[in-house]
Amino acid sequence: MIEASPFQHGMWLTERLGIAGSAYRMPLPVVFDGPLDRAAMLRACAAMLIRHPILGCDFDEVDGVLQLRPDGGGHFDYSLVELAPQRHLLRFEAHHLVFDGTSKDILLRDLAKAYAGEQLAPLGFSEPEPGDVALAKHYWAARWREPQEVVLPGLSGQVRTARAGECFDFELAHVKFDVLFAALQALLTRYGNAEPVIAIDLGTRTPATQDAIGLYVNELPVFPGDDLRELYQVRRVPISQAVSGLSPRLAMAPVSISYRRRAPDVTFHGLSAAVDWMAFHGTARNALHVQMVDDGTTIQARLHFDPEAIARPYVEQIAQEYLGEISALADGVPYAGKVSHLAGPRREYPGPQTVHELVTQQAARTPETVAVTGTTGTLTYAELVASAGETAAALRERGIRPGDRVAVRMHRSPDLVAKLLGVWLAGAAYVPIDPDYPASRQSLLLSDAAPAALLTEAGIVQLPGGARNPEDLAYVIYTSGSTGRPKGVQVGHGSVVNLLHCLRDALGAGVWLATASYSFDMSVPELWLPLISGGTVVLAGEQETRDAEKLLKLIRGCAVTHVHVTPSTWQRLLEAGFDEPGVIAIAGAEALPQPLAKRLRGCSAQLWNLYGPTETTVWSTMARLDGATVTIGRPLPNTDLHVLDGQLRAVPIGIAGELCIGGRGLAHGYLDRPALNEERFVPTEWGRLYRTGDRVRLLADGQLEWIGRFDDQIKLRGYRIELGEIQSQLLDYPGVRAAAVVADPELTAYVVGPVEGLKEHLAQALPAYMVPSRFLSLAALPLTPNGKLDRSALAAAPVEQPAGTAFTGLAEQVYQVWSEVLGRSDIGADDSLFDLGGHSLTVTRISSRLRKRGLAVPLHVFFDHPTISGIVAAIEQP
Numbered sequence: 121m122i123e124a125s126p127f128q129h130g131m132w133l134t135e136r137l138g139i140a141g142s143a144y145r146m147p148l149p150v151v152f153d154g155p156l157d158r159a160a161m162l163r164a165c166a167a168m169l170i171r172h173p174i175l176g177c178d179f180d181e182v183d184g185v186l187q188l189r190p191d192g193g194g195h196f197d198y199s200l201v202e203l204a205p206q207r208h209l210l211r212f213e214a215h216h217l218v219f220d221g222t223s224k225d226i227l228l229r230d231l232a233k234a235y236a237g238e239q240l241a242p243l244g245f246s247e248p249e250p251g252d253v254a255l256a257k258h259y260w261a262a263r264w265r266e267p268q269e270v271v272l273p274g275l276s277g278q279v280r281t282a283r284a285g286e287c288f289d290f291e292l293a294h295v296k297f298d299v300l301f302a303a304l305q306a307l308l309t310r311y312g313n314a315e316p317v318i319a320i321d322l323g324t325r326t327p328a329t330q331d332a333i334g335l336y337v338n339e340l341p342v343f344p345g346d347d348l349r350e351l352y353q354v355r356r357v358p359i360s361q362a363v364s365g366l367s368p369r370l371a372m373a374p375v376s377i378s379y380r381r382r383a384p385d386v387t388f389h390g391l392s393a394a395v396d397w398m399a400f401h402g403t404a405r406n407a408l409h410v411q412m413v414d415d416g417t418t419i420q421a422r423l424h425f426d427p428e429a430i431a432r433p434y435v436e437q438i439a440q441e442y443l444g445e446i447s448a449l450a451d452g453v454p455y456a457g458k459v460s461h462l463a464g465p466r467r468e469y470p471g472p473q474t475v476h477e478l479v480t481q482q483a484a485r486t487p488e489t490v491a492v493t494g495t496t497g498t499l500t501y502a503e504l505v506a507s508a509g510e511t512a513a514a515l516r517e518r519g520i521r522p523g524d525r526v527a528v529r530m531h532r533s534p535d536l537v538a539k540l541l542g543v544w545l546a547g548a549a550y551v552p553i554d555p556d557y558p559a560s561r562q563s564l565l566l567s568d569a570a571p572a573a574l575l576t577e578a579g580i581v582q583l584p585g586g587a588r589n590p591e592d593l594a595y596v597i598y599t600s601g602s603t604g605r606p607k608g609v610q611v612g613h614g615s616v617v618n619l620l621h622c623l624r625d626a627l628g629a630g631v632w633l634a635t636a637s638y639s640f641d642m643s644v645p646e647l648w649l650p651l652i653s654g655g656t657v658v659l660a661g662e663q664e665t666r667d668a669e670k671l672l673k674l675i676r677g678c679a680v681t682h683v684h685v686t687p688s689t690w691q692r693l694l695e696a697g698f699d700e701p702g703v704i705a706i707a708g709a710e711a712l713p714q715p716l717a718k719r720l721r722g723c724s725a726q727l728w729n730l731y732g733p734t735e736t737t738v739w740s741t742m743a744r745l746d747g748a749t750v751t752i753g754r755p756l757p758n759t760d761l762h763v764l765d766g767q768l769r770a771v772p773i774g775i776a777g778e779l780c781i782g783g784r785g786l787a788h789g790y791l792d793r794p795a796l797n798e799e800r801f802v803p804t805e806w807g808r809l810y811r812t813g814d815r816v817r818l819l820a821d822g823q824l825e826w827i828g829r830f831d832d833q834i835k836l837r838g839y840r841i842e843l844g845e846i847q848s849q850l851l852d853y854p855g856v857r858a859a860a861v862v863a864d865p866e867l868t869a870y871v872v873g874p875v876e877g878l879k880e881h882l883a884q885a886l887p888a889y890m891v892p893s894r895f896l897s898l899a900a901l902p903l904t905p906n907g908k909l910d911r912s913a914l915a916a917a918p919v920e921q922p923a924g925t926a927f928t929g930l931a932e933q934v935y936q937v938w939s940e941v942l943g944r945s946d947i948g949a950d951d952s953l954f955d956l957g958g959h960s961l962t963v964t965r966i967s968s969r970l971r972k973r974g975l976a977v978p979l980h981v982f983f984d985h986p987t988i989s990g991i992v993a994a995i996e997q998p
Contacts, residue, residue, distance in 0.1 A: 141282025184965025251356025273774025365954025511542025
């Protein structure tokens, strides 16, 4: 029995954890053309087991120590198949425990000699030369940190265990490895990785082992700024021996590269041989692995990837951009690839360029058609325009002139719509003040807006007024401000007209349900799109907006054709029994969860997902959702979208960045907020753009995927976490109807639905640092008056820490084993094994001794819960 090398032990432990799949299988197919002597070839193959006895070894664990057992069956197979006359396939497959890339060269070289009849002497076992562990510990103490999750085009999930993989092949002319590596670093940086970490394979062979088959390679991470020459000095020490508490893993970084200069082609007597040096084992072991084999003139390259995490079109893009970076580095010029820009179709809408002119024009065509109906009455188009005209005249009598601002504080009714139209007919812009707002907020908005008049149910109140606006201003709608002071967004008629024409072309007119407060910009298309198109507005009353069953009754009773509400409201409508095949369902203002979209598609005529901030006039993108994927679609006509990084540079396709919007929908800016205007409405090479603060990425099919808010991206214990990703996984759990996650200070999940089993569900899809500490069930998530999630209203109770486990019963037995193996007695119930000096070899020894006591503990538990209390809990778990 021979003790395995530390490299073999680490690989064996990873396999024992069940995360390797077929990642460590190394196939080597050779196709021979010519008169092959089958018996001689099989004898030559058998001779390889004598020449290299490690190929016939098995591995046994003895008291936690991994040992090689000769003649144990081995991890090496071969088969010879006749494909056609004079054509044969010889396929070798070896386990990485006994084989590496250079072993392929050695195997074929010795095979050719044996096939020619040469007698080859056995080489015996060649152990790797041990490294300087103290030097390695010093080296990694200053450098090691857990690599951040990688950013790649189109990457939808991180690969943490072996999965069925695919590959994409390409070739390039011979260049030095330092260029290949630097180009990969540059590419990852271009993709937005601030600290790109790349794992590389380093050979550990010495002159004494240059002819030996075996495992003589060590994968180590390279951090930004690392000197490869210094890393080379510690290549003979597995990083698990140098970094305490490092859990076994298939790859040392989310992106890895292996490069080797292969030996010259081998000649087989009387045969031509075609070797597949790049044969793929069919497993993706991380987000992206770059495999390269250099024959001195050409480099064969292959990208290994998980098709469930990243689609092939994005991998092809990565390959093209990698080649571009290599060429640019070789030529000494910067590389510019495709970037994320989307321009909506250019359309002109002749005719009136203000909303009130469009409404009065429509009223002339259909004067007797019902324009607006609600619980307090109904107005035809003729009555609507007549009432609005009276309001406009009254405003003019009080000195209101074009460009003035007029505040409107009224409850939802047909008369409200007439008053808003009257403000426009007077040439003024309306400022909505919801009467349900607290009195203090109403006063704050009136003070900030400084309107020239206030319209209420009781009449018109003349006010001192403020500075005049551009004459085409339609409204000033206030949105929440991060500082607590609301922001008044000034939107012009031209922007509103463009929006209404775009939506009418896509969605059509009809009977539109209006549920949004008119102080919320979702009210703009609900009120005015039908009224410029000959349709009808059905105003939901306060009771209907609060009671989904009553709202559904209103939809059915008024034969509503278009329902335009937030996903939160859609959830309530579905729970009330919404199933209306004749209704066009329109969602917006919040992220639309995929499970909710699936349900809506099945009970409506069409499902549309709209996106846009108030600052770009309600909606800027739209997507008709027919398949399983939820996107925010493409830009509206006359709208430009740009996905930019923090320096306002365009990012590559498939990479997340900030959505910046330009075009006709752009607002004039914030009222009397010059500093904020300068911050959010920025001049760029593409013109004036609004910075949304939303994280999106442009997909390969030209649609936009909404990822989340930049302010929803948090860092917890050094890890970058997207709260939206956790919420998405929560919504995938059966019975969960709504979910929200906050970090205050630890991750807490609030769900509408059951919490039992949620932690285990998330643990299967997310890393441990993304699994919330607490799960709280609520009857409903709190909403703002506009129907959006009210995060500030979510309770944030302090997290209770579990008490430690006393050393009695099972804990006493676990303690005794730890004490024996670690050689110390000062061990607490919640002390980390790795903080006490443990490592992967320690784990196998402890596991072995616990098994002798009849206590079976899965190896992964030692890394997931490396404390005595954690081990005890795992043993006691049924």
